[in-house]
Amino acid sequence: MTPRVPRRLELDPVTVRRARTLARRAGKPVVDLARAHTTVSVERATLRMAGLTGADHENVPWVNHLVDAVREQVGLEHGVTTPIWDALISGAAPDLLTLAQKASSGGVTFRLPEKAHRTRARRAARTAVGRGIRTIDKQRATRERLITRHGDPKQKPWIYLIVATGDIREDIPQAQEAAREGADIIAVIRSTGQSLLDFVPEGETHEGYAGTYATQENFRLMRAALDESSKELGRYIRLTNYASGLCMPEIATLAGLERLDMMLNDSMYGILFRDINPIRTFVDQRFSRQVHARAGIIINTGEDNYLTTADAVEAAHTVTVSQLLNEYFAKEAGLQDWQLGLGHAFEIDPSIPDSFxxxxxxxxxxxxxxxxxxxxxxxxxxxxxxxVFRGHLLDGFFNLAGAMTGQGILLVGMMTEAVVTPWLSDRDLALQNVRYVLNAAGGLTEDFHPPRDGFIQTRARQVLDEAVALLDEIATGSGGADTAYPQPLLAAIADGTFGAMKRPPTKGKGLDGVARKADDYDNPAIDLLETVDPPRSAAGRRREEGATR
Structure with missing residues (x-):
């Protein structure tokens, strides 16, 4: 995806290796914690893979009803699929949807089957969930085929533009027009507050605040529209949405089923900025990243958000620490380098000398x-x-920095940021700004070599050294954080290390939806995601392996 970038910073390779070693040491206890727990959203996502869709007259999804019924009767810690398919085999209902409908009114009794009954139930559940994973595999193959047919954008970085009207039917023509004007990636930002809903809304939606609801039908409609644009423009247009919040695993699953190409998926964003329980978040993000790995989806992480609450100079090293942790968590879940859209941002106060x-x-x-x-x-x-004039100039400097340093995905800045939701004309001007800078200075990535011991080299080494020092504090628990937590990273989050937000693991939204796995826990989705590799075409393999070349 990104051009081959020459090594222009003289970083100590021993320091770089130590940074990754410390990130792994800090992250592994959290991965172990995630492996030992499940959540209501992980279980609901598994049922969505098995084909359960729809909602009742109050728009409560049937997956919520069914998981809640099983949880109430036999607990979440065993996984929901074994008691559900035992009930289906026993004749409680002819299909999953009817079972959910009956369970919502208390019409089904669930049990934990034993011996042969348990074996039959687990075999049937694996077959049903496997069909959903095969659908995700087919969608990945379709993406590969369409990229081969239409081609990728010729210029890097890819130009990423947000659409957010609240009405999916208004989003579609705006997204298509943005693609005609040069956008390579369309992000449909979510309605404000959706990350705090413990259910996924159903169907096509026409109202949302500062964004459009993420639903399976909205995903389908926008993907179909951008497929039309890809054919018209002769380049594959990618679609982005948000897999974060209390329904992170479910939204990741729907994205895989409907062939989204990128998803916002940060390991700590929901903890810090939405006060979602840390344990819930880490369990959910691991499953969601396993789905993204399978679906061939590129994740976008959210380090830029730290710099909205902390100073971009003083806290620069926390961004590097988060990037290293996000890399570790992502690769542990099966994502490859070409899928790691690690985030960072142009947020230094422009009045500071040498800000650029x-x-x-x-x-x-x-x-x-x-x-x-x-x-x-x-x-x-x-x-x-x-x-707006100052903002347009600042966006131009941002675009220039992206061109000079070889960034892979460039989110289009709007001169009306902090004024209004951008109009189409605002997007037009912003895209003109990007095109001018990339056309005029896109090759600077080859020519830009800061002096060995100059300002830029020295600052970069300083930030890396500070990141290593912080990782060492986190990994060893020596930074003064509460050492009562067996996971030092959770202690650091509780102590306000990231984004100046203090989030203890015993608090936050969604904690009541977490359960420690029992010895007999079973989830066929996790088994399939961890043991079976996705089928890939030769062309897709070559494209992925050479994505940065």
Whole structure:
């Protein structure tokens, strides 16, 4: 995805290796914690793979009703699929939907079957869930075929633009027009507050606040529209949405079933900025990333958000730490380098002397630490004042930094940021800004080599050293955080290390939806995602393996 970037920072390779070793040491106890637990959303996502859709007259999804009934009768800790398919085999209902409908009114009794009954139920559940995973595999193959047919954008970085009207039928023509004007990726931002809903709305939606609800039908409609645009324009247009919040596993599953190409999926965003329980988040994000790995979806992480609540210079090293942790968690879940859209942002106060040189140092550090990853470079928001002329200039500097440092995914900045939801004309001007800078200066990535011991080299080394020091504190529990937690990373999050937000693992939304797995826990989705590799075409394999070349 990104051009081959020459090594322009003289970073100590021993320091870089130590940073990754410490990230692994800090992250592994959290992975062990995630492996030992399940959540209501993981179980609901598994049922969605088995084909359960729809909602009751109050728009409560049937997957919620069915998981809640099983949880009430036999608990969540065994997994829901064994008692559900035992009930189906026993004749409680002819199909999954009818079973959910009956369970919602208390018309089904669930049990934990034993011996042969348990074996039959688990075999049937694996078959049903396997059909959903095969659908995800087919959608991945369809993406590969369409990219081969239509082609990828010729210029890097890919241009990423947000559409957010609240009405999917208004989003579609705006997204198609944005693609005609040069956008390579369309992100349909979610309605404000959806991340806090413990259910996924059903069907096509026409109202949302500062965004459009993420639903399976909305995914399907937008993907179909962008397929039309891909055919019209002769390049494959990618679609992005958000797999975060209390329904992260379910939305990731729906994205795989409907062939989305990228998903916002950060390991700590929901904890820090939505006060979602840390344990719930880490369990859900591991499952969701396993789905993304299977579906060939590129994740976008959310380090840019830290710089909206913390100073972009003083907290620069926390962004690097989060990137390293996100890399570890992602690869442990099966994602490959070409799927790691690690986030960072152009958020230094422009009134600070040498602010642009600092931005270049931070961007170049990220680029060199993760040379095979399609980094997602985020535009200025915190210091946009409402002066549209100043904002347009600041966006131009952001675009120039992206061109000079070889970023992979460039989110289009809007001059009306902090004023209004952008109009189509605002997007037009913003896209013109991006096109001008990339056409005029796109090749600077080959020519830009900061002096050996100059300002940029020195700043980049400083940030890396500070990141290593912080990782060492986290991994060893020596940073003064509450050491009562057996997972030092959870202690660091509780202590406000990231984004100046203190989030203890005993609090936060969604904790009541977490359960420790019993010895007989079974989930065929996890088994299939961990043991069976996705089928890939030769062309798709070559494209992925050479994504950064």
């Amino acid at each position: 040189r600092l931005e270049l140092a931070h961007a170049l550090l990220a680029r060199q630490l993760f040379p095979e990853a399609p980094l997602k470079w985020m535009p200025p928001t915190k210091h946009m004042t409402g002066d």
